[in-house]
Amino acid sequence: MQTGLNNRCAGLRAPQGTLIRGQAAAAVVPCSRPARRVQIVARAADANLHSGNSSQSFDEQHDSSSSSSGKCPFLAALPAPPPAQNAWWRRLQQLFSPADYQKEALGPHSVVAAPAQMMMPPQYVLGTADMVKTAFAGEAEGLTTVAPSGLMSSRSLLGDQSLLMLPEPQHKYLRNLIMPAFTNEAIERLVPRMEAVLQRYLDAWADAGAPVKAHNELRHMTFEFIVAVVLGRDYPEATISRLSGLYTTWAGGLLAWPFIDLPWTPFGKAVAAKQQLLDFFQAAVDEARLQLAAGHAVPGILGSLVSAVDEQGNRLTDAQLGDNLLLIMLAGHDTSSTTLTNVMADLQSNPRVVERLRQEQQAVVAKHGSRITGAILKEMTYADAVIRETLRLHNVVSGLMRQAAKDFELGGYSVPKGTVLYLPVTHVGLQDPRFLEQHPEAYAPERFMTPEGQKPGAQMPFGHGPRFCAGYAVAMAEMKVFLALLARGYDFDADTNTQWRQEIGRVPANGLPMTVSRRPAAVVAGAAPAAAARR
Template identity: 30%
Template structure:
């Protein structure tokens, strides 16, 4: 362990390295990247390590996270590992692009996520949740896979709101395609860490590539049909088709539009669905909290079906979803690569360093949360949340690249919870909750099967 310190002026240029076996780290990354996190990052503010000769800085201190992701955003890039893992599917869309290309895409879609636009989408969210509820009631009681059910519901919403129905997209195949693409990402991260050639085969690669081909070709057909038969629908597809760089006059190509639709479909429905599945599991294991949610829903709706005006009044229900995303953040790790030397706290971080913000560790950090493993929605009451550092809680990332759809996701989740909980109860199967594993997003290690009971 290198614990020596040398100074460059007043900045430290040598780092206290936490020992980490390269082989052990690679095996952990393939299995579950959360297991590759240095255990000390759950208790320390900043941890350095070297893997395969590459310096890594793990940040859990909210002040340092702000300093890195906000104050130094311009000197940080997404990095080669993100490109290798997500680039085949997402291309150079909003999640994976850097610099000017990212900035103009962000500006192009920002209008779709204004608060007034989101309010217009609430009835569509409620209708999709109602279809799921009615299907459950028609099916009757029995075991369901809640992750699958929430994927189906949120995909229904994303297609209706962003693509005006999608015109015949195969929902079931899209869902399985996204899973096939994400499943082997541990291998792509591990091989990227070794700077291995990108052609190297690995388990699941063929299935992932076939899934990407299907997903991208499905979206391309939607774009081609819209170009052939233009209309005045106010959805994301038309917004991307009409997007124009104000400085150059440049418009998006069909490939660039596919990149962004892939980003919103994968990131936009997968993460919310997972957050909801974890929420239902937590409520089933904490009946006293579920009772408070039901009391709030009943008080707000007066026993009537949920409508758009009710959603903003479901304050405690929103707190429950927020706490579920603290315990199980859908995007559990942020990575950036230093494009040049920069100051971070008392250190001079050299160009090429990989910065890792392990959101999962931050959300479970003993110095930031009391009893961090306990499910306690009161942590997000307005008074308590106001006193907390902004970067102690980051389910949607942080800085200029914070998820553009965060308000959409929360609004959607609260609506779905309220519509479903009014009529059904979900009971956990098994005494122990599933273990979270990272496949880019935070998924359960087994199918989240729950017993559906009609109220």
């Protein structure tokens, strides 16, 4: 399939008729260049896709239309967005309090230009869900591209073949090979393993007989979980600890300026940790390939990855597997653990929500027994809404970047090629028009249970478009299994009296001390009246 793009200079179209804070967003700009077709479906035969040569930039591969000398006169006549409402140094706030930064920068505007910084491309902050979605989706049409990370560390630590590093169409090609590992059927097979890992942690906390630091424990739990579901087997505790330590060192290197690769620098240590992780994955990949060749089913996400074949019969290379196993493990544990930490704090503050979670579990257990399957998870609509509500208020990925791959128009403003687009996912989620009249500051999972609330609306905690979170279904299954087991079998009491600081999402300064105890067996079977979490 080829998707054609009519390359008028109105490349990025805001939805027709959208009114953006009093300004009509042009749907089609009346300034045509000859239409140009953009190949967006990846085949191995496409330029160097399988060998993975991604050194050529997206622009070099695809765009010769919007050089500065050939600007569309219509676009040239459009204004630039108004300047951001806050001083340049307030951009630091982006790191510590992203939601406040996003709100202040935008003020009453739908899009603003962040203060210029020397040697840096211009940056626009987009303030409506429609604009943000259009920028995300524009990548599939060749109008935006993943923003180059300002961090030198990213490419060397994430690897050339990481989905996060690849522009289109290489990204799409690789994603098509990777995604079968994340289908509903693939996840269905993982549910028993998920349940076993999560149950073990809950039991250990109950057996501790003393408060555990929930945030740290949830990080361990989600790490062990992701190792188990990706590699499809259990490893001894010593191996998990070693891998977890290597991950911490490796991920720390992404921000370890100066990026000097010497054995004693944090960056050098991260490079060494990455190599050890890749060696570990390579051994698992070699073993999985042997099993596959011998006609055995290979478990876990790795099993699907080593089995994946493109239409020319190519399989994922060692580099593609290594870089993306690194990514899946990184993307798949701190995000979930931080979300679950926030869920625990939100539940602690809202006993009525705990009560309703328990009622849902009693109904599910009464209908299906205590076994959890993928189909049964779908019936846990309240647990689903709880996670969505926590992500609405305490989103982990607060903002994302894209870059204009050519000149285009957005909401009546010109966006020159190269402009970095900051997509303030948290801000637009908090401004979701569906909830503005419904106490948006309140914790109310029920808002996601109406037919209207079930639509995505302005909520994009997992992104949107071609790079939508690959592990979305795994993450939701993991968090729902955890909530189901918790509500069925345990009481908890968490100390939410703490400061929250911004890391990957907001994390509690006190680590969220939490006491866990088992509930009477009758409650698990759905016979006893549900009680709220102890306060």
